[in-house]
Amino acid sequence: MSDLQAPLRPKRKKGLVDFLVQFRWIFVIFFVLPFSTLYYFLIYLGDVRSEMKSYKQRQKEHDENVLKVVKRLKQRNPKKDGLVCTARKPWIAVGMRNVDYKRARHYEVDLSAFRNILEIDKQRMIARVEPLVNMGQITRVTVPMNLSLAVVAELDDLTVGGLINGYGIEGSSHIYGLFSDTVVAYEIVLADGRVVRATKDNEYSDLFYAIPWSQGTLGFLVAAEIKLIPVKEYMRLTYTPVVGNLQDLAQGYMDSFAPRDGDQDNPEKVPDFVEGMVYSPTEGVFMTGRYASKEEAKKKGNKINNVGWWFKPWFYQHAQTALKKGEFVEYIPTREYYHRHTRCLYWEGKLILPFGDQWWFRFLLGWLMPPKVSLLKATQGESIRNYYHEMHVIQDMLVPLYKVGDALEWVHHEMEIYPIWLCPHRLFKLPVKTMVYPEPGFEQHRRQGDTPYAQMFTDVGVYYAPGPVLRGEVFDGAEAVRKLEQWLIKNHSFQPQYAVSELNEKDFWRMFDADLYEHVRRKYGAVGTFMSVYYKSKKGRKTEKEVQEAEQAHLETAYAEAD
Numbered sequence: 001m002s003d004l005q006a007p008l009r010p011k012r013k014k015g016l017v018d019f020l021v022q023f024r025w026i027f028v029i030f031f032v033l034p035f036s037t038l039y040y041f042l043i044y045l046g047d048v049r050s051e052m053k054s055y056k057q058r059q060k061e062h063d064e065n066v067l068k069v070v071k072r073l074k075q076r077n078p079k080k081d082g083l084v085c086t087a088r089k090p091w092i093a094v095g096m097r098n099v100d101y102k103r104a105r106h107y108e109v110d111l112s113a114f115r116n117i118l119e120i121d122k123q124r125m126i127a128r129v130e131p132l133v134n135m136g137q138i139t140r141v142t143v144p145m146n147l148s149l150a151v152v153a154e155l156d157d158l159t160v161g162g163l164i165n166g167y168g169i170e171g172s173s174h175i176y177g178l179f180s181d182t183v184v185a186y187e188i189v190l191a192d193g194r195v196v197r198a199t200k201d202n203e204y205s206d207l208f209y210a211i212p213w214s215q216g217t218l219g220f221l222v223a224a225e226i227k228l229i230p231v232k233e234y235m236r237l238t239y240t241p242v243v244g245n246l247q248d249l250a251q252g253y254m255d256s257f258a259p260r261d262g263d264q265d266n267p268e269k270v271p272d273f274v275e276g277m278v279y280s281p282t283e284g285v286f287m288t289g290r291y292a293s294k295e296e297a298k299k300k301g302n303k304i305n306n307v308g309w310w311f312k313p314w315f316y317q318h319a320q321t322a323l324k325k326g327e328f329v330e331y332i333p334t335r336e337y338y339h340r341h342t343r344c345l346y347w348e349g350k351l352i353l354p355f356g357d358q359w360w361f362r363f364l365l366g367w368l369m370p371p372k373v374s375l376l377k378a379t380q381g382e383s384i385r386n387y388y389h390e391m392h393v394i395q396d397m398l399v400p401l402y403k404v405g406d407a408l409e410w411v412h413h414e415m416e417i418y419p420i421w422l423c424p425h426r427l428f429k430l431p432v433k434t435m436v437y438p439e440p441g442f443e444q445h446r447r448q449g450d451t452p453y454a455q456m457f458t459d460v461g462v463y464y465a466p467g468p469v470l471r472g473e474v475f476d477g478a479e480a481v482r483k484l485e486q487w488l489i490k491n492h493s494f495q496p497q498y499a500v501s502e503l504n505e506k507d508f509w510r511m512f513d514a515d516l517y518e519h520v521r522r523k524y525g526a527v528g529t530f531m532s533v534y535y536k537s538k539k540g541r542k543t544e545k546e547v548q549e550a551e552q553a554h555l556e557t558a559y560a561e562a563d
């Protein structure tokens with residue numbers, strides 16, 4: 001892109017909702033934060049209760065709960081009841097979309113009891129967990145054992161079920177891929193009530209490969225076996241500042257974890273963790289982490305930083321100091337490192353609580369942070385929700401690594417949002433073409449980060465108020481997302497479905513590959529029972545006519561299949 005200048009835009013008149021957003025902190029401090037703390041505490045007690053049960057007891061309850069799911073599915077009358085989804089309330093889910101399908105006719109199946117860790121198998125290095133186990137809960141159990149899921153998403157509240165049926169990513173994804181790539185087996189309840197265990201090489205391997213990104217539209221996940229890795233007590237983190245234009249920053253980022261000689265599987269050359277933060281069109285800080293023992297961390301001269309303590313500076317601001325003081329290294333306790341973005345919701349916390357990063361607030365009330373996303377969603381009302389769709393961007397662009405520079409330039413031109421989060425992840429070449437897949441023939445180019453078996457991608461995370469909005473200028477959020485989606489389609493890139501999407505059905509299936517998904521939906525009887533993934537991702541309140549059409553379309557397909 002040659003012209004990096006962002007377009008000039010006219011000024012916008014502020015309305016009531018601008019003030020609601022600006023002064024939301026009052027409500028957040030007096031209501032959301034105290035209730036969030038209480039809510040977190042109750043969840044914590046639930047986790048403790050779960051951990052007090054023997055594994056045998058948890059398995060017994062699991063079997064009983066699976067039977068309840070089967071029974072509920074069998075009770076459904078397809079002629080009268082709506083299409084099936086989980087009973088999880090729209091406001092509880094972490095994602096940004098409005099979950100409109102749960103606000104229209106649907107048939108709910110309650111999975112809320114599935115919140116136990118069923119087994120930590122140190123021999124097989126597998127954690128068998130139920131879908132509502134969340135990231136905070138699992139790291140609390142595994143990290144003290146010097147074990148961890150291979151990919152731990154940063155926000156405590158993200159659930160195994162959501163990360164598998166949607167997508168999940170973390171700074172270790174340049175080695176292990178997306179969250180679902182670390183799963184070795186799924187236990188699924190199919191539309192007809194059969195309970196199957198799908199692995200990559202058993203008779204249900206097609207189902208196994210189709211589950212990620214399917215949004216719970218093939219069956220209900222009731223347990224997953226997930227790969228564990230050995231970890232140490234600390235993360236030795238190096239913060240490297242880079243200055244230059246956006247293409248220079250992209251190159252600096254690539255060089256931080258992808259050796260130019262292509263030796264991508266060499267642990268000497270490739271760090272355990274990577275993350276990049278682009279703070280402006282000319283400044284970025286790239287962080288690389290390696291696990292370190294407590295003996296190493298506590299050696300004289302080493303700096304230990306407990307970033308998880310409530311009074312500590314917010315992580316993204318702390319990282320930014322590398323731009324002033326130059327490269328530095330410190331040791332962070334592993335679990336605190338995993339959840340480093342939880343306390344300030346990346347940098348979204350700054351807009352919700354503008355002084356939340358000040359030292360006096362952190363010391364006095366920092367322990368109440370973060371506001372629970374679900375309580376923010378439950379109390380935001382329609383106007384603030386729409387404001388976030390129209391005047392704010394929360395999107396991820398999953399782009400091939402070599403296109404990161406172009407993506408950064410595009411975001412600058414269209415949205416001017418900073419900071420931008422960069423997190424690499426592999427897309428593996430699988431025996432079948434899944435909904436997201438590497439570029440055909442990528443192996444021939446031998447680009448930085450690629451291996452013969454996986455193409456390196458990057459999540460370009462674009463979350464914040466765009467420059468024009470901060471300057472009080474006109475901005476059309478829906479149009480910006482529409483353009484972003486077209487850019488993604490043109491550049492073999494993907495948009496996670498937790499975000500608000502403007503895609504029409506045709507474009508949705510230009511972005512994602514439909515073949516395996518459609519095949520598996522028909523083969524396992526999901527058509528006519530579960531909603532389709534596009535119906536779930538589609539933005540906007542569903543009219544009765546649309547709901548009827550969706551139900552009818554499914555029924556017609558199902559009957560045609562049966563005939």
Ligand SMILES: NC(=O)C1=CN([C@@H]2O[C@H](COP(=O)(O)OP(=O)(O)OC[C@H]3O[C@@H](n4cnc5c(N)ncnc54)[C@H](OP(=O)(O)O)[C@@H]3O)[C@@H](O)[C@H]2O)C=CC1
Pocket residue numbers: 084085086087088092093094095111131153154155157158159160161162163165166167168169170215216217219220221222496498536
């Ligand atoms: N670091 C990261 O990786 C981050 C990821 N995210 C995204 O946030 C999203 C929200 O997470 P979360 O609140 O945990 O999940 P959600 O409750 O939003 O679930 C996401 C989707 O998965 C489906 N699903 C969840 N559990 C099951 C199950 N047991 N069986 C079948 N389908 C299921 C849901 O179906 P239904 O609609 O029927 O409930 C929904 O379509 C994730 O999808 C993730 O991609 C967000 C922030 C960070």
Ligand SMILES: C=C(/C=C/[C@@H](C)[C@H]1CC[C@H]2C3=CC=C4C[C@@H](O)CC[C@]4(C)[C@H]3CC[C@]12C)C(C)C
Pocket residue numbers: 094095096169345346348373376377380384388394396421459461463
């Ligand atoms: C995808 C990633 C991280 C994303 C987070 C930054 C966002 C995920 C969900 C977002 C939010 C949900 C609902 C909200 C309610 C609103 O009233 C305010 C905003 C927000 C709290 C919003 C903030 C950003 C998220 C937490 C990974 C891959 C980095």
